Amino acid sequence: MEEEKRKKLSMVVFSGDMDKLFAAFSIATGAAASNMDVTMFFTFWGLRALKKKARTGKSLSGRMLGWFYGGDINRATPSKMSFGGIGRWMFKRMMKAKNVALLPELRQTAIDLGVKLYGCQMSMEVMEIPREKMIDEVTQCVGVAFFIEQAQQSDVTLFI
């Protein structure tokens, strides 16, 4: 019954940009720290946030995608001023200078606070990212119907 009264937040994490992932995980951990029930549904580029540092892709297109958009959460670059990696370096530097947690730590905090991380099954298939190339902490790989169900029960919904 206590459980039923908890407010709920559901977000689609579509983006794999460093800055947007940072916003997504900040909101998620903030909400979880406020005792909200938090669901993150990672799709498309957002899947990078759940990946291990591993090669993906089987077909030519899949391997091309893995080549240009491979790596794990540490490879994420900002949506602006990427400058071929300089932007990432610059932001990490600025965050460290202010003692702000970087993405891997922020994701770990989310996990520790009970935030649920779901991978979008269809994107995983299209992008040829198998479950075993994703971190163990992924709660489940689900379809869009699952997200709809979660969103219907939510007090706050966001698409990032």
Added chain:
Amino acid sequence: MEEEKRKKLSMVVFSGDMDKLFAAFSIATGAAASNMDVTMFFTFWGLRALKKKARTGKSLSGRMLGWFYGGDINRATPSKMSFGGIGRWMFKRMMKAKNVALLPELRQTAIDLGVKLYGCQMSMEVMEIPREKMIDEVTQCVGVAFFIEQAQQSDVTLFI
């Protein structure tokens, strides 16, 4: 009365990127299939999703916009790795390989499931896209007040 009990989802579709439109229509069809009442409000670049394959624009700026951002839903390119059209080709290939519906089919499914498609009147005026250059299935062209009204009654709201 049955009608009043249906859950409602409203989204602003601001983006005209292939991948984001794919996410928008996937969520919309998924929600409609779950018996939700779904409203899509297309604005700015998102208007491409409702356009016929036709030239638009009257003023110099309008024609420039039509030149660089013309065409219909098939012209949409992904937000990442566009590579001057190669990204679009690559994603279509990957989707077909997994038997995933492409954008025009997904839009048709949305229409068949009763999803309502609204065009933002102000964007249409600014971008010089007249009603007759849009597909017949557009439910209506409306202002922001209309979206606000729909959103207020919704259980799920998204900006894509």
Added chain:
Amino acid sequence: MEEEKRKKLSMVVFSGDMDKLFAAFSIATGAAASNMDVTMFFTFWGLRALKKKARTGKSLSGRMLGWFYGGDINRATPSKMSFGGIGRWMFKRMMKAKNVALLPELRQTAIDLGVKLYGCQMSMEVMEIPREKMIDEVTQCVGVAFFIEQAQQSDVTLFI
């Protein structure tokens, strides 16, 4: 009691793009004009919408950021077809031709209608944008917990 019955809209404004800011302020003013209680929470690139025309940044990275992403709301460029400033000029021209309010006027209308503008404290610190470089109309500078609280009470939530 009257106050409690008002519907509420909360949005995160993450983007500093001209077109997305335009969408954000259009929705905000539209909602406020419909008697909704509107909260805008500006973070990351979105902070530009609250800045004065002033240099920011102290560290090397901070100054680099100020250099490449400085200026006020008038410096915002569209997310597509920026063309080194031509896109901004083109859109302003198209908007004026249709008598559509430009960003600074739209922001003023939002303020006049009682829309609350919050700056994200953590982004301000990381990006080295002090409070005094922001416009006086900023309601308050707050943390993510504040946004979560507002969002929980809202009928409509958006991430732009």
